[in-house]
Amino acid sequence: MQHDNVVRKESFLARHRIQPGRIVNICFISVLIFSTLLTWREVVVLEDAYAASQRNHLENVVNSLDRQLEFSVEKLLFFRNGMYDALEAPLASTVLRDTVSRFNSLRDKPFWQLTFDERRTLPVNGVSDAFVEQSTALQRDDTQIVNELSAAFEVGYLLRISSPERLVKKVTYVSRAGFYVSTDPTDWRDDITARYYQLVTRPWYVGQTERDNPSRSVRWFTQPAQAEAENGQTVTVSVPVDFKRYWYGVLAIDFSFSTLKHLLQDAVNGRGEGEYQLYDNRFNLLATSVSDASNVYRFDAREMAQIAHAREENTHGVMRVGSRYVNWQNLDHFEGVLLRMHTLSEGARGDFGSISIALALLWLLFTSMLIGSWLVIRRTVGNMSTMQQSLQWQAWHDPLTRMNNRGALFERAQALALKCQQLKQPYSVMQLDLDYFKNVNDKFGHQAGDKVLTHAAGLITSTIREGDVAGRVGGEEFCIVLPDTSLEEAAQIAERIRARIYRREILVKKSRTTRISVSIGVSSAQESGNYDFEQLQSIADARLYQAKQRGRNQVVSQEPIK
Numbered sequence: 001m002q003h004d005n006v007v008r009k010e011s012f013l014a015r016h017r018i019q020p021g022r023i024v025n026i027c028f029i030s031v032l033i034f035s036t037l038l039t040w041r042e043v044v045v046l047e048d049a050y051a052a053s054q055r056n057h058l059e060n061v062v063n064s065l066d067r068q069l070e071f072s073v074e075k076l077l078f079f080r081n082g083m084y085d086a087l088e089a090p091l092a093s094t095v096l097r098d099t100v101s102r103f104n105s106l107r108d109k110p111f112w113q114l115t116f117d118e119r120r121t122l123p124v125n126g127v128s129d130a131f132v133e134q135s136t137a138l139q140r141d142d143t144q145i146v147n148e149l150s151a152a153f154e155v156g157y158l159l160r161i162s163s164p165e166r167l168v169k170k171v172t173y174v175s176r177a178g179f180y181v182s183t184d185p186t187d188w189r190d191d192i193t194a195r196y197y198q199l200v201t202r203p204w205y206v207g208q209t210e211r212d213n214p215s216r217s218v219r220w221f222t223q224p225a226q227a228e229a230e231n232g233q234t235v236t237v238s239v240p241v242d243f244k245r246y247w248y249g250v251l252a253i254d255f256s257f258s259t260l261k262h263l264l265q266d267a268v269n270g271r272g273e274g275e276y277q278l279y280d281n282r283f284n285l286l287a288t289s290v291s292d293a294s295n296v297y298r299f300d301a302r303e304m305a306q307i308a309h310a311r312e313e314n315t316h317g318v319m320r321v322g323s324r325y326v327n328w329q330n331l332d333h334f335e336g337v338l339l340r341m342h343t344l345s346e347g348a349r350g351d352f353g354s355i356s357i358a359l360a361l362l363w364l365l366f367t368s369m370l371i372g373s374w375l376v377i378r379r380t381v382g383n384m385s386t387m388q389q390s391l392q393w394q395a396w397h398d399p400l401t402r403m404n405n406r407g408a409l410f411e412r413a414q415a416l417a418l419k420c421q422q423l424k425q426p427y428s429v430m431q432l433d434l435d436y437f438k439n440v441n442d443k444f445g446h447q448a449g450d451k452v453l454t455h456a457a458g459l460i461t462s463t464i465r466e467g468d469v470a471g472r473v474g475g476e477e478f479c480i481v482l483p484d485t486s487l488e489e490a491a492q493i494a495e496r497i498r499a500r501i502y503r504r505e506i507l508v509k510k511s512r513t514t515r516i517s518v519s520i521g522v523s524s525a526q527e528s529g530n531y532d533f534e535q536l537q538s539i540a541d542a543r544l545y546q547a548k549q550r551g552r553n554q555v556v557s558q559e560p561i562k
């Protein structure tokens, strides 16, 4: 019964080729894959959280900077409204009327300056009629200029009380009628004609014509570096002053780059690591949060094109540029974009970086421990399986001749008998015994006897067919089961075995040989129709006895049957 179980189990494992080592491999690979997937998922979640926090930092800075710039834009619009009010209802003051008559007396001079009350308002600085007439872009309309001059004095008052702010460089009103008002005293102390010429040729003035700014909205301009060489680079926000379909001039506020830098640094105020850079829409770098100019990161043309392309698709986003992550977001009240750059090493130094590194180290530790235990278990399983195979082999084989032992032979012989009976095939049994084997032991020693046994077993195994089963059933006794073999065929095979064994000289000791013979009894199921192996073996044994009786070294296959 136990044997049956063993056979069934063996055949199941053999059928499905399930090896313990393979199962161990599958288990470990599954654990490794799952742990890696889990770690990967954590990393992805962490990366998303990191990207969100970076976006958040940038958004906060953008909002703060935007608020400050919005304040300036609102102030500009406030000045324009002041101008509108003054144009709508000009002051009817005699002093003002005197000032206008002074203007009429000065208007032919190459340049002039009108002051109203120096403690209350700013001076109006102008050029001659001839200068204005030279340019088609300028126009001195006598019906408009009286009100405009009066309005300029009133706006001068507003400019004076609300400027200069700590950060704003200057506020200017430039009229198309050949004059300007500026909060910067250097503008009205030097050469007024040259200054006026400079002002009306600035992009922030030229860009406010009805053609260039049909919506008459607030626009931002960056001054080229050379043009502002004496005062440093500036960014200017300007708005046209149109009243009752007549374009009077342009109001503008200048911000120096250092002012923008100041605003940016105020807005950043320690919000995360990395560098913030403010660009206008033409990708001129206006300000950076880094104090040391040599540490400022400069994008090359290809990288800028990459960012510009990304900006076309979205108002904010993140992208990888070289070893840096770049978050960008457009500003609402400024025609430009704020970038935030942070390198991988900066990221690694932060909280998210340390968590990621800890996660990676944990994964490495887990994986190396997993691989270590896999190696140990694989080796143990390998040893166990080898031991199991060896025990299994020993349980079924004779260690000296390496043939089936008695138990294994019986097991297989009975299975073959059943199969032949079902298939109605002949089935024969051969019982063999070496002759005078005791003499070999006595004469040459036990080791020589073992050698003869091994030799005979080898000859038997090499003579029978693949489907036949041979085993050692006693000391010098063997049994062979021959399925699908008639008695006559079996007798012939027996004769062949006998002849081969007898023919061979066996080297038993150094330069000592011997020869051995074998007696064989053969039986077959076809004689009585009985397929019972034990009975057939007993008949073969009786015939073997006959062979011994008749003088040994022969095959008996016919008698005696009791």
Ligand SMILES: Nc1nc2c(ncn2[C@@H]2O[C@H](COP(=O)(O)OP(=O)(O)OP(=O)(O)O)[C@@H](O)[C@H]2O)c(=O)[nH]1
Pocket: 400, 433, 434, 435, 436, 437, 438, 439, 441, 445, 446, 447, 448, 449, 450, 453, 474, 475, 476, 548, 552
């Ligand atoms: N060397 C060796 N001898 C064995 C082994 N098994 C049994 N023998 C010996 O085989 C001998 C068998 O002797 P017997 O049964 O008298 O038979 P025999 O000498 O072959 O004589 P017959 O069978 O009558 O021809 C005994 O001396 C056993 O000790 C073995 O594994 N190795």
